Amino acid sequence: MSAPGLSSRLSLILDRAPEDVFEPDSVSDAPMVPFEAYAEDSRVFGWVRLNADRLTDLLNAYDELHLANVEIESLTGGTTEIATEILVLRDQLIAVHAGHPRGDENQRRRTRKHPVAVQARHYLIGGYVHAAPGVDPIASLRERPPMIPLTEAWIEYWSGGQRKRQWVGTLVVNRDLTDSIRLVTEDDLSFGRLRHLPPQA
Numbered sequence: 001m002s003a004p005g006l007s008s009r010l011s012l013i014l015d016r017a018p019e020d021v022f023e024p025d026s027v028s029d030a031p032m033v034p035f036e037a038y039a040e041d042s043r044v045f046g047w048v049r050l051n052a053d054r055l056t057d058l059l060n061a062y063d064e065l066h067l068a069n070v071e072i073e074s075l076t077g078g079t080t081e082i083a084t085e086i087l088v089l090r091d092q093l094i095a096v097h098a099g100h101p102r103g104d105e106n107q108r109r110r111t112r113k114h115p116v117a118v119q120a121r122h123y124l125i126g127g128y129v130h131a132a133p134g135v136d137p138i139a140s141l142r143e144r145p146p147m148i149p150l151t152e153a154w155i156e157y158w159s160g161g162q163r164k165r166q167w168v169g170t171l172v173v174n175r176d177l178t179d180s181i182r183l184v185t186e187d188d189l190s191f192g193r194l195r196h197l198p199p200q201a
Contacts, residue, residue, distance in 0.1 A: 078160015
């Protein structure tokens, strides 16, 4: 992560606000939602007013994110600091979660969901990948843009020497930074059933 320069990028202004912040009717179409971005050594978070139909499409359209008014949690020391603005390259982000918008219903296609486990650096992620009926779900991931949405997802990681697990709903995962993506059973997605695989020789 670095200080922002001048180039075309996605800019998001975050806020350190509670979820029940007063929302006037004038912004009801752009609700304030929690935002979290997971990098190899840190977690960036805050609240953002998001009116995009699909966060996945937004992330795939830009190589850089300019984030303002963010909190940054160090996963090494477990400490949190506030930054006025930072520039994050998309290829630094392992996963991104942003609030409640579920996308445009008219853009959805009939799919089947498949339980998967994703290993990316020290992160372990579980959730469902969606693919057209009859299509190999793992093979289909290689044919998509790099940012892949998982539904009913959770993420597990270490921060300050403590293991943390969070249910996040929909999580957009950077396929290019994954070490492995494998099919599992629905029972495996329960906390405690999955573990990091040993690195391949």
